[in-house]
Amino acid sequence: IAGITQAPTSQILAAGRRMTLRCTQDMRHNAMYWYRQDLGLGLRLIHYSNTAGTTGKGEVPDGYSVSRANTDDFPLTLASAVPSQTSVYFCASSADEGGNEQFFGPGTRLTVL
Amino acid sequence: GQNIDQPTEMTATEGAIVQINCTYQTSGFNGLFWYQQHAGEAPTFLSYNVLDGLEEKGRFSSFLSRSKGYSYLLLKELQMKDSASYLCAVLDSNYQLIWGAGTKLIIKP
Numbered sequence: 230i231a232g233i234t235q236a237p238t239s240q241i242l243a244a245g246r247r248m249t250l251r252c253t254q255d256m257r258h259n260a261m262y263w264y265r266q267d268l269g270l271g272l273r274l275i276h277y278s279n280t281a282g283t284t285g286k287g288e289v290p291d292g293y294s295v296s297r298a299n300t301d302d303f304p305l306t307l308a309s310a311v312p313s314q315t316s317v318y319f320c321a322s323s324a325d326e327g328g329n330e331q332f333f334g335p336g337t338r339l340t341v342l
Numbered sequence: 343g344q345n346i347d348q349p350t351e352m353t354a355t356e357g358a359i360v361q362i363n364c365t366y367q368t369s370g371f372n373g374l375f376w377y378q379q380h381a382g383e384a385p386t387f388l389s390y391n392v393l394d395g396l397e398e399k400g401r402f403s404s405f406l407s408r409s410k411g412y413s414y415l416l417l418k419e420l421q422m423k424d425s426a427s428y429l430c431a432v433l434d435s436n437y438q439l440i441w442g443a444g445t446k447l448i449i450k451p
Contacts (some may be wrong), residue, residue, distance in 0.1 A: 271441030328373040333384035
């Protein structure tokens with residue numbers, strides 16, 4: 230693994246189904262983030278984690294949950310997907326929550342029908 | 343509320359210079375970032391400004407004026423590969439990044 234990876238690359242999901250998007254980084258970064266990106270809008274923060282064992286809510290957390298059991302992994306779960314959750318999801322990490330650049334994974338394109 | 347404004351789209355000619363502006367109103371300020379995002383790809387870091395002034399990095403420069411809530415990204419000697427979206431983001435008082443919607447830059451030969 231080099232940097233930050235996400236899986237799956239893309240997914241089509243029926244409404245009401247549960248889905249977990251995976252994110253793994255090998256840079257030993259403390260902070261990790263989940264964003265969604267929709268056409269015409271800026272990246273919007275869903276949830277974040279400043280260090281393993283802690284998580285926090287971002288701008289648009291409803292319908293999503295996260296966990297941070299260790300430094301490397303930060304999965305995002307949609308408990309019951311709805312069409313408005315159709316989006317491109319990016320996971321990112323940074324050395325800490327301060328003024329350090331964020332490194333982004335390649336993204337997951339999710340379509341909820 | 344928090345707000346980041348940047349033009350939706352700009353067009354420039356290969357070899358020329360283009361300036362992409364960003365104005366912001368945020369709760370606190372801990373720095374401003376510029377990222378580049380090619381279509382279908384992830385954003386990649388370009389620059390970080392926390393003090394007023396100009397930061398130069400090769401063909402790219404970024405300027406910040408905290409008193410005016412204003413930044414710009416200057417791209418010189420434009421190349422076709424510079425066709426991308428350019429994202430402005432401000433680190434607020436909670437150390438969360440607030441993102442603009444991005445400026446799509448189209449380079450014409």
